[in-house]
Amino acid sequence: MIDRKPAIVARPLGVADVVTCVRWARQHDVRLTIKGGGHNIAGLAVADDALTLDMSAMRGVWVDTDANVAHAQAGCLLGDVDRETQVHGLAAVLGFVSATGIAGLTLGGGFGYMTRKYGWTSDNVLSIQVVTADGRVVRASEKENPDLFWGLRGGGGNFGIATDFEYRLYPVGPEVMAGAIAWRGDDTAQVLELYEKVTANAPSELTCPLVLRNAPPAPWLDRDVHGKPVTVILFAYSGSVEEGAKLAQPLKSFGSPVGDVIQPRPYTTIQSLLDGTQPKGRRYYWKSEYVPGVETELLTKAAEHARKTQSPHSAVIVFPLDGALGRLPEDHSAVGNRATGAVINIAGSWDDAAEDRQHIAWARDTWSDMRRFSTGGTYMNFLTEEEGDARIRDAYGSNYDRLIDVKTTWDPDNFFSVNKNVVPRG
Numbered sequence: 001m002i003d004r005k006p007a008i009v010a011r012p013l014g015v016a017d018v019v020t021c022v023r024w025a026r027q028h029d030v031r032l033t034i035k036g037g038g039h040n041i042a043g044l045a046v047a048d049d050a051l052t053l054d055m056s057a058m059r060g061v062w063v064d065t066d067a068n069v070a071h072a073q074a075g076c077l078l079g080d081v082d083r084e085t086q087v088h089g090l091a092a093v094l095g096f097v098s099a100t101g102i103a104g105l106t107l108g109g110g111f112g113y114m115t116r117k118y119g120w121t122s123d124n125v126l127s128i129q130v131v132t133a134d135g136r137v138v139r140a141s142e143k144e145n146p147d148l149f150w151g152l153r154g155g156g157g158n159f160g161i162a163t164d165f166e167y168r169l170y171p172v173g174p175e176v177m178a179g180a181i182a183w184r185g186d187d188t189a190q191v192l193e194l195y196e197k198v199t200a201n202a203p204s205e206l207t208c209p210l211v212l213r214n215a216p217p218a219p220w221l222d223r224d225v226h227g228k229p230v231t232v233i234l235f236a237y238s239g240s241v242e243e244g245a246k247l248a249q250p251l252k253s254f255g256s257p258v259g260d261v262i263q264p265r266p267y268t269t270i271q272s273l274l275d276g277t278q279p280k281g282r283r284y285y286w287k288s289e290y291v292p293g294v295e296t297e298l299l300t301k302a303a304e305h306a307r308k309t310q311s312p313h314s315a316v317i318v319f320p321l322d323g324a325l326g327r328l329p330e331d332h333s334a335v336g337n338r339a340t341g342a343v344i345n346i347a348g349s350w351d352d353a354a355e356d357r358q359h360i361a362w363a364r365d366t367w368s369d370m371r372r373f374s375t376g377g378t379y380m381n382f383l384t385e386e387e388g389d390a391r392i393r394d395a396y397g398s399n400y401d402r403l404i405d406v407k408t409t410w411d412p413d414n415f416f417s418v419n420k421n422v423v424p425r426g
């Protein structure tokens with residue numbers, strides 16, 4: 001759905017090339033865009049007639065096992081980092097689909113299976129090296145340029161080009177108890193009741209996203225449910241396999257599942273379990289909202305709307321985020337939204353451009369109805385192309401004014417404008 005034509009695509013091999021590109025773009029008054037993983041739903045990696053910095057040649061990862069820290073270049077995909085850190089039984093707090101770029105995800109906040117325990121991805125970043133709007137190379141951390149560091153942890157690509165990230169790592173895997181389990185649509189009410197119970201009592205090492213959709217023709221699901229409504233619970237436990245098996249038991253023994261692949265598996269395979277649901281080339285339109293928690297009415301409504309989609313690929317997904325986020329103050333860093341219990345993602349997805357209108361309408365209608373459950377906040381990284389100023393303010397809430405201050409200091413001319421833009425003062 002993103003059909004834009006940059007004038008030039010540059011593929012930097014290192015920081016020096018990035019600096020050259022920034023200086024060149026300024027000198028020639030050319031707009032610059034940055035492509036990390038290229039996953040942004042609003043298509044912010046590219047713009048017509050721009051210079052696009054494609055970071056995909058900068059994908060090195062170095063793991064320091066003494067300090068439990070990984071240094072990752074900004075062109076890495078999530079899977080690159082997981083692959084290297086798992087050699088040592090370690091992992092960073094990253095997202096659910098391995099082809100997502102670390103840069104866009106981390107700069108927007110970032111969440112995944114370990115967020116309930118450790119917080120936003122950006123809460124677990126120790127430093128970021130950045131090429132600024134005037135072509136300088138600086139490091140941002142709690143000690144160096146702390147105002148920039150505050151803004152980078154949630155403020156997206158507004159302040160400069162990140163060239164590497166330093167992540168705190170945690171012991172996890174290499175084997176974990178994880179996977180997915182599904183039941184027929186007819187059992188939805190009982191499964192939602194179970195889901196509420198399981199999530200209410202889940203230790204912080206356990207994350208169970210809920211997926212409401214029509215069953216894809218996946219080999220792990222009974223053939224007779226393909227194309228029909230199913231309720232899927234994803235399960236990822238980052239502690240021991242034995243403890244994970246105990247926690248999975250109430251799910252496994254409930255009713256008559258139509259598919260169950262919760263099992264001991266390499267951590268990297270749960271990190272890529274959803275990859276197949278998000279292939280390149282499909283059409284995607286999302287609407288999202290943060291909610292304080294998951295309760296019966298919200299879940300029931302979400303299930304009702306999921307049944308109305310005419311697409312075999314669309315889904316309403318609930319990602320639990322309660323726990324560690326709330327242990328830091330709202331103004332700890334730009335990302336904020338620390339009272340969030342979950343994010344609802346209304347994920348429209350279909351094949352044929354001729355059906356755009358109907359599937360976009362489904363996502364919008366669902367969102368309009370689900371909005372009443374919102375905290376008032378939304379995830380900047382899930383905003384679509386047409387979601388502008390008002391939604392950007394919603395995404396940052398009380399941190400928005402301070403973001404403008406940081407933008408005014410570090411990018412007073414708004415050189416970095418192809419992003420969910422925070423406009424500098426003056």
Ligand SMILES: Cc1cc2nc3c(=O)[nH]c(=O)nc-3n(C[C@H](O)[C@H](O)[C@H](O)COP(=O)(O)OP(=O)(O)OC[C@H]3O[C@@H](n4cnc5c(N)ncnc54)[C@H](O)[C@@H]3O)c2cc1C
Nearest residue numbers: 036037038039040044095096101103104105110111157162
């Ligand atoms: C299938 C799918 C699954 C997802 N799953 C998750 C998830 O589990 N958790 C989660 O938190 N989010 C998730 N997201 C959202 C994701 O975090 C955002 O789409 C994010 O923007 C992707 O980063 P990227 O580098 O791939 O994006 P790109 O499209 O390459 O870039 C997005 C934005 O980031 C900026 N940017 C990229 N690289 C840099 C850089 N080096 N320096 C400065 N700015 C830069 C760009 O300017 C642009 O504005 C998912 C998205 C998709 C499509």
